[in-house]
Amino acid sequence: MGRKPQSVDHVIAGLRAQHYLADSALATAVFLSIALERPLFVEGEPGVGKTALAQAVAQMLDVPLIRLQCYEGIDRESALYEWNYPRQLLHIRIRELDGDDRDTLEQSLYHEDFLLKRPLYAAIRPNGPAPVLLIDEIDRSDDEFEAFLLEVLSEFQISIPELGTIQAVERPIVILTSNRTRDVHDALKRRCLYQWLDYPTYEREMAILRERMPQLNPRLSEHIVRYVQCLRTKTLQKPPGLAETLDWASALEVLGVETLSAEAVERTLGCVLKYREDMGQADHQAVTTILQEIAHG
Amino acid sequence: MDEDRAAQNLGVFARALRKLGFLLSVEDVVLAARAMALTQDFSLPGVHAVLSALWISSPEQRVLFNRAYAYFAAFLAGITPVAPFGDRWLSGIGLPEQGRTWVSWIDASMSLSLTMSNRTVLTHSGRASDEEVHGAQSPTHTVVDNLWRQRLLAMPPHVMRAYRRRDARRGPLWNLSRLLRKNRGRSEIMTLWHQTKRTAMRPTWIVWDASRSMDGFMAMYFQFLHALVATKNRLQVVIFSTRLTNVTAALQIANQAHAYEAVFEMAHDLRGGTQFAMAARALSKILQTHTTTRSDVVIITDGYDALPADGLGVILGNIARRSHRVVWWNPWLGRDGYRIATDTGRTLAQFAARIEPAGSLDDCVRAWARLT
Numbered sequence: 252m253g254r255k256p257q258s259v260d261h262v263i264a265g266l267r268a269q270h271y272l273a274d275s276a277l278a279t280a281v282f283l284s285i286a287l288e289r290p291l292f293v294e295g296e297p298g299v300g301k302t303a304l305a306q307a308v309a310q311m312l313d314v315p316l317i318r319l320q321c322y323e324g325i326d327r328e329s330a331l332y333e334w335n336y337p338r339q340l341l342h343i344r345i346r347e348l349d350g351d352d353r354d355t356l357e358q359s360l361y362h363e364d365f366l367l368k369r370p371l372y373a374a375i376r377p378n379g380p381a382p383v384l385l386i387d388e389i390d391r392s393d394d395e396f397e398a399f400l401l402e403v404l405s406e407f408q409i410s411i412p413e414l415g416t417i418q419a420v421e422r423p424i425v426i427l428t429s430n431r432t433r434d435v436h437d438a439l440k441r442r443c444l445y446q447w448l449d450y451p452t453y454e455r456e457m458a459i460l461r462e463r464m465p466q467l468n469p470r471l472s473e474h475i476v477r478y479v480q481c482l483r484t485k486t487l488q489k490p491p492g493l494a495e496t497l498d499w500a501s502a503l504e505v506l507g508v509e510t511l512s513a514e515a516v517e518r519t520l521g522c523v524l525k526y527r528e529d530m531g532q533a534d535h536q537a538v539t540t541i542l543q544e545i546a547h548g
Numbered sequence: 549m550d551e552d553r554a555a556q557n558l559g560v561f562a563r564a565l566r567k568l569g570f571l572l573s574v575e576d577v578v579l580a581a582r583a584m585a586l587t588q589d590f591s592l593p594g595v596h597a598v599l600s601a602l603w604i605s606s607p608e609q610r611v612l613f614n615r616a617y618a619y620f621a622a623f624l625a626g627i628t629p630v631a632p633f634g635d636r637w638l639s640g641i642g643l644p645e646q647g648r649t650w651v652s653w654i655d656a657s658m659s660l661s662l663t664m665s666n667r668t669v670l671t672h673s674g675r676a677s678d679e680e681v682h683g684a685q686s687p688t689h690t691v692v693d694n695l696w697r698q699r700l701l702a703m704p705p706h707v708m709r710a711y712r713r714r715d716a717r718r719g720p721l722w723n724l725s726r727l728l729r730k731n732r733g734r735s736e737i738m739t740l741w742h743q744t745k746r747t748a749m750r751p752t753w754i755v756w757d758a759s760r761s762m763d764g765f766m767a768m769y770f771q772f773l774h775a776l777v778a779t780k781n782r783l784q785v786v787i788f789s790t791r792l793t794n795v796t797a798a799l800q801i802a803n804q805a806h807a808y809e810a811v812f813e814m815a816h817d818l819r820g821g822t823q824f825a826m827a828a829r830a831l832s833k834i835l836q837t838h839t840t841t842r843s844d845v846v847i848i849t850d851g852y853d854a855l856p857a858d859g860l861g862v863i864l865g866n867i868a869r870r871s872h873r874v875v876w877w878n879p880w881l882g883r884d885g886y887r888i889a890t891d892t893g894r895t896l897a898q899f900a901a902r903i904e905p906a907g908s909l910d911d912c913v914r915a916w917a918r919l920t
Contacts, residue, residue: 258587258588259587259589259594259597275593275594275597276596276597276600276601278597279587279589279594279597279598279601280597280601282586282587283583283586283587283598283601283602286583286586287579287582287583287586292605294606294607323751323842324710324748393782394782431607432834432835433784433794433796434606434794434796434797437571437605437797440605441571441605444601444602445600445601445602445604445605445606446601447604447606447607447610486829488832488833488836488866489833489836528862528866
């Protein structure tokens with residue numbers, strides 16, 4: 252691993268250099284996760300920066316990021332390894348032409364070269380430094396997969412019947428994320444450090460927007476953040492997250508908008524609201540009302 | 549920093565948190581001490597950041613932890629630890645006084661779990677509002693009938709068709725020359741696996757109305773769902789009257805009395821007025837981020853609602869779209885003179901793929917069997 256942070260302040264500064272603004276609680280969790288070699292379990296609403304955290308940590312440490320996207324039905328093979336049968340078959344054909352005997356041929360088939368390395372394997376046996384392993388949206392996977400992860404995350408070793416047990420030389424930094432659509436089992440949580448990411452406050456969101464898009468008109472930034480903060484107080488199917496704020500700011504910048512007008516909002520609201528029902532609530536009058544609220548502070 | 553005193557304080561705080569329901573072992577305390585030695589930040593926010601990263605495992609615990617930490621910090625600073633800041637939530641964290649009326653809901657039937665009663669009271673007082681704490685919350689007695697339990701445990705699994713990739717070693721025999729010829733013709737890399745049909749458990753969400761109008765059915769549904777969760781079906785059970793609470797974890801506790809108590813601990817709004825639209829909205833939000841197009845949603849309710857069904861159609865439409873189907877289990881259906889009269893009931897009937905009578909354990913078992 253590259254440069255291991257020596258203190259929480261180093262983590263804050265390191266993440267800031269990657270344009271990720273972490274508060275002291277989150278930075279402490281990241282620091283402890285690295286120092287204690289324990290996985291970090293991050294929960295929160297979609298779009299609050301859970302995945303971005305893993306990316307920022309990988310960039311901060313200058314190590315690769317390996318991502319395992321969980322989904323319903325994900326199994327051991329998709330996460331760990333598979334034998335590359337076509338390659339094994341071709342190998343057999345070539346060796347047969349060379350006139351190799353059967354035993355030698357069979358032994359040569361089960362070698363690491365013939366493995367298709369899936370994310371968990373690649374994280375445990377990396378080619379370079381220990382990577383950051385992002386296990387994204389663990390709540391989407393099944394209970395069986397969760398139980399399997401339990402084994403991998405506690406020992407950082409895997410058993411391949413044909414090759415034996417493979418142990419991580421250096422433990423990867425593991426970040427698990429969840430949108431909390433279901434509760435992850437306590438046994439898995441107990442092996443992790445826990446962090447809940449909330450929607451950012453006004454000040455924090457402003458700071459993040461300025462950090463990410465310093466070229467944006469400050470007044471426009473302020474209006475965008477106020478508008479989004481105001482939307483989060485409404486009853487929406489999906490309140491906009493931080494990612495939506497950044498998308499919206501980019502869209503307004505591309506369109507050359509200088510001031511947030513009702514027309515500009517209506518044209519670009521699709522960047523912030525993702526449901527027809529939510530869009531239905533944002534008619535001309537509602538948009539104007541929010542803009543007036545913003546104008547009056 | 550006096551390390552002995554710091555360790556002692558950590559131990560005291562961990563014991564206090566255990567009383568609030570946190571599952572903390574000695575190992576957790578040792579790990580916290582190690583983490584604090586690493587961060588070298590012994591300020592109140594610094595210690596808070598370390599302990600919250602290590603000892604919290606849910607947003608609900610975070611709220612409780614923050615309150616307890618504030619209380620603990622005040623205690624260390626020598627501030628009188630009685631209801632600091634006039635906070636009604638915090639006031640519940642101290643030991644309950646003897647003879648307080650609000651412990652009365654732990655009745656004789658729960659005597660076997662009296663050791664947990666302290667935790668029950670404290671967890672309630674830490675999270676519920678004043679009104680709820682003082683409200684008469686007495687759980688309906690559960691009748692543990694072993695014969696019924698055996699029958700419930702033998703319920704068929706709720707399955708669906710699925711596919712699985714099986715590797716070439718275990719499938720039917722490959723005709724190698726034919727395969728090579730076929731793949732050369734397609735100029736593609738051959739795929740040496742078989743796709744086999746199999747059955748998989750269908751993910752099912754059970755939305756259980758536990759409002760006052762469903763009071764008479766509460767014990768029966770508890771027994772049914774407790775057994776159902778034990779059958780290893782892929783279930784999530786959420787309970788609602790005024791808000792939605794996922795009680796699957798509580799129902800997974802094998803001991804029926806303990807599971808019953810745990811449900812009461814988790815859901816603070818039992819026997820409240822029904823707010824079906826709000827609960828449906830919350831459920832819709834949960835489902836929207838989850839791949840549940842193959843999930844069944846079973847709604848157990850009588851359809852009586854304290855609020856008008858404004859916008860309920862849109863929400864139920866969303867739920868129906870995101871799931872395989874919505875099924876309504878109605879405890880009153882099939883009884884003499886019963887008809888669906890409320891707006892909520894009529895809207896629900898519009899979006900439900902099927903309405904099943906579920907007024908008894910027999911009905912529930914039959915309705916479950918018909919799901920598959």
